[in-house]
Amino acid sequence: MREVPAELITETVARLAIEATHFLPEDVEGAIRAARQTERSPLAVQIIDEILENAQVARERMLPLCQDTGTAVVILEIGQDVHITGGYVIDAVNEGIRRGYSEGYLRKSIAARPFSARVNTGDNTPGVIHTEIVPGDRIKVMFMPKGGGCENMSRYQNFLPGMGKQAVIDFVCETVDMSGGNPCPPLVIGVGVGGTAEKAMTMAKHALFRKIGERSPDPEVAELEQELLQAVNELGVGPQAVGGSTTALDVFVETYPTHITALPVAVNIQCHSARTKQAVI
Known part of the structure; x- marks a missing residue:
C-alpha cells in the first residue's frame, strides 16, 4: 500500500488549474495551425490567426486564454493500492481549486444556489469531481476548466x-x-x-x-x-x-x-x- 498525502493532491490540482487556463495544449494548437492551411474561407483564416495570436499572448504574458475560466472539472483515477493520508480526497481537490483560482487570479464563476439566489461562492468551488478506482498505486489527476x-x-x-x-x-x-x-x-x-x-x-x-x-x-x-x-x-x-x-x-x-x-x-x-x-x- 502506497501512501499519498492529501496535500500533494491539493498542490497538484492548484498547479494544473493555473497551467490549464494559461497554456493551450500543444496538440490543440498544432491542430489549429494545421486547420489554417486547409481552411477555404478568408474570414475563417482571419479568425484562426486571432485564436493563435491569443494563445501566444496568453503564454508569453501569463494571461488566461479566455476570461471564462470555467467550472473546475476534475477526474481522479485512484489506484486501488493507494492510501490517501492527512485529509479527505474531495476536500483536498476543492482546496486545490481554491488555491489555483486565487493564486492565478482566475475568474470565479460558481453560483451556490443554481435556481434561486445564485450567490457566487467566491473561490470557484466546489468543483465537479469524478473518481474511479483503477489498478496500481498511482493517482492520475485530470483537470478541465470547462467554459459555460x-x-x-x-x-x-x-x-x-x-x-x-x-x-x-x-x-x-x-x-x-x-x-x-x-x-x-x-x-x-x-x-x-x-x-x-x-x-x-x-x-x-x-x-x-x-x-x-x-x-x-x-x-x-x-x-x-x-x-x-x-x-x-x-x-x-x-x-x-x-x-x-x-x-x-x-x-x-x-x-x-x-x-x-x-x-x-x-x-x-x-x-x-x-x-x-x-x-x-
Whole structure:
C-alpha cells in the first residue's frame, strides 16, 4: 500500500488549474495551425490567426486564454493500492481549486444556489469531481476548466435501438448546427454512446481529455469518429460560426454496453480553447 498525502493532491490540482487556463495544449494548437492551411474561407483564416495570436499572448504574458475560466472539472483515477493520508480526497481537490483560482487570479464563476439566489461562492468551488478506482498505486489527476458557452450546448437523447449509427451521426450534427457560435468553434467534440443516461454523459466529458488525432482502439468506433468529424465539418459552421470548412478539430467517441431497449447518446462540446492538463502522482 502506497501512501499519498492529501496535500500533494491539493498542490497538484492548484498547479494544473493555473497551467490549464494559461497554456493551450500543444496538440490543440498544432491542430489549429494545421486547420489554417486547409481552411477555404478568408474570414475563417482571419479568425484562426486571432485564436493563435491569443494563445501566444496568453503564454508569453501569463494571461488566461479566455476570461471564462470555467467550472473546475476534475477526474481522479485512484489506484486501488493507494492510501490517501492527512485529509479527505474531495476536500483536498476543492482546496486545490481554491488555491489555483486565487493564486492565478482566475475568474470565479460558481453560483451556490443554481435556481434561486445564485450567490457566487467566491473561490470557484466546489468543483465537479469524478473518481474511479483503477489498478496500481498511482493517482492520475485530470483537470478541465470547462467554459459555460460550450458546456451549455451539451445534449442527451435516448434513441430507439434500431436507429443505429445514423442516429448518432444525425444527433451530433444537429447539436453542433444548433449551437452555432455559442461554444466558440472550432470545436473538440466528446460523444458517449451506450450505458445509461449518466454513463453516456460522463463518457462524453471524459472523451475530451484525449489528444487531437488519437483514435479509439476499437476499429468500429474509430471509423465512427472519422465519419463524425467529416460530417460536422461539412456543416460549414466554421470558426466562430463565420462559415468555413473548420467546424471541429476532432471528435472522440466512448462506448459502453447498454440495455436492449435503449440507445443512449450524449454530446459534450469543448471550445477551441480546449484546456486540459493531467498529472500522475
